[in-house]
Each structure stands twice: as C-alpha cells, then as structure tokens.
Amino acid sequence: MPLLLLKDLPRYECLLESAKEFPDLDPSAAEAYLHLLRAGDDAFGVSERNLDAHGISQGRFCVLMLLWRSVHPRAPNLLGAAGAEAGPRTPAELAAGANVTRATMTGLIDTLERDGFVKREPDPVDRRMMSVRLTPKADKFLREFLPGHFRTTAKLMGVLTEAERKTLVRLLTKISAQAAAMVSPAASSAPTEPAAQAV
Template sequence: MHLLRAGDEVFAVSERNLSDHNISQGRFSVLLLLWNPAQRRLGAAGSPAPCGNTGPRTPAELADAAGVTRATMTGLIDTLERDGLVRREPDPDDRRMMSVRLTPKAEIFLADMLPAHFQIMARIMAALSESERKTLVRLLTKITQTASELSAPATPVATGIGANAAVAKF
C-alpha cells in the first residue's frame, strides 16, 4: 500500500508541474526518452537525464522503454508531431524504419521546464540519504522486473481432448 501511495503522490506533484506546461505525463516521458543531455545545455539548474537517453529512437524502442503498447506510442508521437515537438524521419541505417527525434521547439521547451521539474524531484528525494536513495532504486528495480514478468502474456498450454491433435494426425 505504501508503494502505491508514494507513487500516487509523486505522480500528482509531477502532473501539477507538467499541467503548468500544458503537457501530459505520457508525452513528457517520450520527450525525456528522446532528450540527449550530452548535446544540450540547460545551465546550472539542469541535471543528467534519467534512463540513459541517446537521442533519436524508433517508435518500437520508445514503446518498450516507456512500457506502453506500440499503438499507444504511435498516438503519443502523433500528438507530439502535431504540436511540433518531434519529427519522424527515415532511419539512416534502415530506410524501412522511422526514427523519432526532438525538434528545436522541443529542446527549447525542455530547457525551459526541466530545471523546475528536476528541482521538484530533488526536493522529494531530499528526504532520503544517499544510501537510502541507492537502496530505493535497487528495490524498485527488483519490483519492476518482477511485476513485468508477471504482467507478460502467458504462453498458452494445450490441454484437454485434442490437445495433441496435431501430433495424433495419421
């Protein structure tokens, strides 16, 4: 119960900040996944991006990283593209695929809003010592992995009459 309550509270604080910038949590997550801090300058208030961001990615990679379906990711990308925050372009290594990248408008948007977002998250995490933060990350990683395994679709098991029908054919 404590885990769910903590998640709800952090989400609510984040959501208030994001709504001040007219962006949803889902669309913000996509922007963060595309943001490459090594190529950006946010100033002293900025901090390294989470999730090992690398810049342009395929929609499938984004969906996997965000933990959403590919259809959901397509909708998020469509909205961000309509708002001028991302663009799709042919993948330089495989022209059958598309890459998604941030636009200059998105970089300006992130430079404007990320310092406040990071300050809010830092304020939340300030309640924990460095050791507690490391432990929290380790424990949340374990919980996430286990929950992901449990939520993965199960492989159907053939049972009952006809279960071996393919084998029983003469």
C-alpha cells in the first residue's frame, strides 16, 4: 500500500548466484533485508487498509494517538515513550513525536480540524504557539476504532508464539539501532545533532 515495490522476493539460490558476480553481496544479509522490507510493508498495508476503511490516514491516526495521551495523561498512555511526561500539544511537539516536519504537521492538523477531530487554540502565553486538542468526536471515534485495530494487529501477530514475538522484537531492535548508527554519522563523537534526545 505505501511504497517499496517488489512483488516476489528473489529465491535464495538467485542471491547465491548473484554473489558470484558481486562479491559484496552477502546472501543471507540480503535475504533478511528484503524479507524485513516486505514484511514491514505487508504489516503496514494491513493496518492502512483498516484505517482507509474508516477514512483516516496513517499520519492523521498517528496525530490522534499522540493527542490521546494529552487527553488521558494517566493510565492509557498508548504511546508512552521513554522520556515524555505530558502528551504533546503544539504542532511542533506533534511533528517531533510523529517524525514528520512541521510543515507536514500543519497539513495534517488542517484536515483533522476540517473533519472536526481536533481544535486549534492560540497559546495565551507564547503567541507564536498554537495548542491542539482532541474534540469529543475524535475521542468517540478512537474508542470505537481502536478495539478493532487492536484485534487486527493481534490477529496478524497471532501466527507467532509469545517466545517468537520476543525474539522478533529483540532482533528488530538490533536492526533499528544499527540503522540509527548508520544514518547519524558521528554518533559517538559529536552529540550536537539530536537536540535534547536522551536516547
């Protein structure tokens, strides 16, 4: 659904064959890499299908979930991250939490506001800022939508045993960490880039 491409993955023998021409090609690494992208895309597609049926995009859903934390600051912190205390409220905080640019967040909030899911209010203290809040309509929507969403993901992961899930999470966490290390060049020497990111 999103992107990525590649309908059928190459067979392992083809990778072995190609490795003869390209010595840099590690067959088992390539196999794991391709399966990761494919499975991630498949899982994403399942969830997106669910969201589309309710007329909401991944991006908008993510914003709603981030704001949900602000509405219920105590128990149901579905997105309770490591260092965060209160839920995000301003577009800039939401953009940081959703890993999109502020410009993108403006567009997401625009459509969410147009559809009556959020309301923008000017910050009384700092007049540069806006405060974004869920409307009762959004609260109602989430309470009706989330159970089905959870059942979908539970069904998808239902093919794995509890132990397999733990193993999967462990391996994926390693990969994510390595990806982060490979993207940020000077991870060890220059911590100047990530502002206030306690990891």
